[in-house]
Structures are given as structure tokens and as C-alpha cells.
Amino acid sequence: MQIVMIIDKRTLAAISTRNNKVLCKFLILEYLESWPGGMTKEAIFNFLESHTETDVKAGKGRVVYDYLNELIEVKLINTDTSTPVKYILTEHLRELEFIPVKKCNVPLLKSWEHSLRNYSHIPIFGELQQYIGDNKEKIAEWEEEHRGEEAFPTVSFDAPADYHEDDFLFDCYYAIYECTEISFRYTPFIGDPRGDKPVDVIDFRPYLLKEHKNRWYLVGKYKGGEEIETFSVGRISSIIDSEGSRFERDPFDPDHIWKHSMGIYTRWDKGERDENGNLIFYDTPIDISFRVKDGLRYQNIDYLKTSKIHASQELTLPGADGYATVKLHMFPDSDLVREIRKQGEKNVKDITPDFLSRWVMEDEE
Known part of the structure; x- marks a missing residue:
């Protein structure tokens, strides 16, 4: 088991600007794990100096020496008898790979x-x-x-018991874990900007597996690309290569990426196309509003009070006509269209902007 299963590398990377010492110690351990025969202080220093997230520069060899001594004190590394001296992992560290349950x-x-x-x-x-x-x-x-006693679930998730899109989840999961590029054949959904025929996705850099509405998505970037791309795992028909080149992860904050979305979308479109026939995408949220009233049987307004459509939601008190106003600042994506429709066609009106109203009501221009 790799050391990265003991200490979360991404957690340390996230705090690297605040705790360079912790990050350096972790990187030293990870580096030594790759070299069972040990490495010299100079080699370790050069490795840290070349790492983009550390603050180890020329003239700071003493700092690295202190880090090594501190790791020796807690019995995570040791030195051998060679010349020059090499630093190696201890068996004590490897014992931490398995922590028995109480x-x-x-x-x-x-x-x-x-x-x-x-x-x-x-x-x-x-x-x-x-x-x-x-x-x-x-x-x-x-x-x-404790004969006769049975363990019971304490929480329940919405995941379906008969999920069948798991063929390539393992490949995607371990490509993310190992930070290796993955190549696969993908069949887009009808209406997907990528087209409607199978395509080969080559050297994709995976960052996350994201579940949305009982469907799994692989999220990442193309090699050399900046845009976040999303692929439904269930639409992957075959893996071309799951052990591609290793890559350095760029900063990746899921909360920020999906801040303006209800689920999986990182941008939105109106169906407009540029002069080359490509869809025009927007990555900025817009102001959205609609009025809603309770149905004959179900209390839409009370439900929206306790289960917001989106974190940006504002909800007014009902007026004399029984309608409350919902205000949102988000992407007008298909998830939102479906959510508004759920309130009931006769219970919703005054949807803005106009193009969203047409999408919800399916009115022709």
C-alpha cells in the first residue's frame, strides 16, 4: 500500500501555502518509497527544489536536513551505512499501512x-x-x-441497488488515484456538442468521479486543455489505455466548479452557434425568477423553503394571489428546467428570462 493511502496528498497540497514543512515531509516519504535502496540528502533536496508546490530553494539545504532529522526522530526514516549516506524508509512506517479495528x-x-x-x-x-x-x-x-445481534445501516443513500454502469468505474477511479492519463471510446448522448457518433478520447486527465442523479461522470481535462470536461461513465464502451503518462494535477475545487450549477454542468448554452457551426457556451450565471403557488394537494412553497433549488435561492412570502416569487442566480441548465416543471405547469408563471420560460413551457418563439 502506498504512503498516499496513509496521508491524503491532495489535502497536503491544498495547505502547502500555509504549511510548507508538512508538505515537504510528506513528499520526502513518498519519494523514498519510490527508491527502496534509499536516496542521498542532495537527491532529496533536488527533488523538493524541483517540486512546484514547495518553497525549497538554493541555500535552504539546512532546512531539508532538519526535516530529515525530524523524520528520523519519529522513526519514519533512517540512514544506512553507505557513503554518501542514504535515507531509507523504516519498517515502522510500513506497519502503519494496516491499523486494526478496535x-x-x-x-x-x-x-x-x-x-x-x-x-x-x-x-x-x-x-x-x-x-x-x-x-x-x-x-x-x-x-x-454478541450472538443474535445484527449490524444495521445507520444511513441510506439513493444509489440504486441494480446499478449496471460499473464496467469502467475501476479504471477511472485508479487513473484518478494514480494521476495517470486515460484513453477510452465514448458514445455521446443525442445532442451532445461532441456529435452523435462514437469518438476516441485520448490522453484524458481525470480529476474526479462525480455522481449525479444515480449516474456517474468522469470529470477532468484534455491534455493541454484548460476547460473542465465531463463524460458519462455509462457511455464509455471500451478502455483504450488506462495506464497512460503520469500528470501533475492543476488546482481543482469541486465546490467552486459547480457553484452555479444544480449538478453536473460547468457551463450552459442557448442553442446558439458561431459562424463555424459550434455551440456558443457561457460560464457566467444569470438572474432567474419565477412565481409559484401551492398545488391542489402538494405544498410547493413550504417544500421550497426547506429544500432549495439552489444555494442562491431567495423566496418571498405568498401574495394575495397565493404566488410566491423564487429568485435564483445560477446556470439555466436542463436540471433547472426539469426542477421548475416539477412544481406543476398550472402552478408556475412569470418565468424570466424569456428564453427559459420557453424552455420550461416548450413554447415556440
């Missing part, structure tokens, strides 16, 4: 196994089952002492 935590572990059962198609569930298998003796002891 018997008192067995019910919690089994509970999570039940809760995540519908996610058995993603690799993290397999890792959980492997951990449970590694602790089978401790779990067997608990089950013997």
Missing part, C-alpha cells in the same frame, strides 16, 4: 458495510470489504460475544 468499533464498521452496500460498484467499497476481511478475527470475536 472490537468496540466492529458494529460501526459493519453498519457502514450495510449502508454502502448499494455502492458496491465503486472501488472504495471493495477497499472497505478488504479492511473488514483483514479484521475478520476481531469481527468473529465480536459476533461470538
Whole structure:
């Protein structure tokens, strides 16, 4: 098991500007793991100096030496007897790869196994089952002492139990984990700007697997590209190469990327095309509003109070006519169109802007 499974590299990278020392120590451990025979202080210094996220420059060799000594003090690394001296990982660090579960935590572990059962198609569930298998003796002891007691789920997720789009989730997951480019054949949806015929996506740099409405999406960038691209995993028909070149991850903040979206979209379009016939995309949110009233049976307004359409939502009190006004600042994407329609055609009016009203009501211009 790699050290990156003990310490989250991306977490450390995110705080690198605030704690260069922590990041450097982690990188030293990761570097030494790649060189079982050990590396000299000079080689380690050169590695840190070349790393874009560290602040190790010429003249700071003493700082690196201090980092190495601190890692020796906590028994994570040691030196050998060669000349020049090389630094190597210790067995103590490798012992940290497996941390046994306490018997008192067995019910919690089994509970999570039940809760995540519908996610058995993603690799993290397999890792959980492997951990449970590694602790089978401790779990067997608990089950013997608590005969008749059964673990039960404490939370429930919307993931369908009969999910069938898992063929290539593992390839995508590990390409993200290993920061390696992946190439695959993809069949776009009808109306996709990429066209309606299968295409070969080559040297794609994956950043995230994102679930939206019980469908999994692979999110990342083309090699040399800047735009965030999204592919439905269920539309991948084959993997061309899952072990491409390693790449350096750019800053990637999911909360920021989908701040103005209800789900998976990172931009929107009006169906307009440029002189070359390409769709014109927008990446800025717009002001949206509509009026809504309760239906004969269902309380739309109370529901919108407790379950906002989007984080930007503002909701007024109902007027004399029973209508409340909903204001949003977001992308007018297909998810929003469907959400407004859910309120009932006879319960919604005064949708702005006009083009969104036409989309919701399916009115011709």
C-alpha cells in the first residue's frame, strides 16, 4: 500500500501555502518509497527544489536536513551505512499501512458495510470489504460475544441497488488515484456538442468521479486543455489505455466548479452557434425568477423553503394571489428546467428570462 493511502496528498497540497514543512515531509516519504535502496540528502533536496508546490530553494539545504532529522526522530526514516549516506524508509512506517479495528468499533464498521452496500460498484467499497476481511478475527470475536445481534445501516443513500454502469468505474477511479492519463471510446448522448457518433478520447486527465442523479461522470481535462470536461461513465464502451503518462494535477475545487450549477454542468448554452457551426457556451450565471403557488394537494412553497433549488435561492412570502416569487442566480441548465416543471405547469408563471420560460413551457418563439 502506498504512503498516499496513509496521508491524503491532495489535502497536503491544498495547505502547502500555509504549511510548507508538512508538505515537504510528506513528499520526502513518498519519494523514498519510490527508491527502496534509499536516496542521498542532495537527491532529496533536488527533488523538493524541483517540486512546484514547495518553497525549497538554493541555500535552504539546512532546512531539508532538519526535516530529515525530524523524520528520523519519529522513526519514519533512517540512514544506512553507505557513503554518501542514504535515507531509507523504516519498517515502522510500513506497519502503519494496516491499523486494526478496535472490537468496540466492529458494529460501526459493519453498519457502514450495510449502508454502502448499494455502492458496491465503486472501488472504495471493495477497499472497505478488504479492511473488514483483514479484521475478520476481531469481527468473529465480536459476533461470538454478541450472538443474535445484527449490524444495521445507520444511513441510506439513493444509489440504486441494480446499478449496471460499473464496467469502467475501476479504471477511472485508479487513473484518478494514480494521476495517470486515460484513453477510452465514448458514445455521446443525442445532442451532445461532441456529435452523435462514437469518438476516441485520448490522453484524458481525470480529476474526479462525480455522481449525479444515480449516474456517474468522469470529470477532468484534455491534455493541454484548460476547460473542465465531463463524460458519462455509462457511455464509455471500451478502455483504450488506462495506464497512460503520469500528470501533475492543476488546482481543482469541486465546490467552486459547480457553484452555479444544480449538478453536473460547468457551463450552459442557448442553442446558439458561431459562424463555424459550434455551440456558443457561457460560464457566467444569470438572474432567474419565477412565481409559484401551492398545488391542489402538494405544498410547493413550504417544500421550497426547506429544500432549495439552489444555494442562491431567495423566496418571498405568498401574495394575495397565493404566488410566491423564487429568485435564483445560477446556470439555466436542463436540471433547472426539469426542477421548475416539477412544481406543476398550472402552478408556475412569470418565468424570466424569456428564453427559459420557453424552455420550461416548450413554447415556440
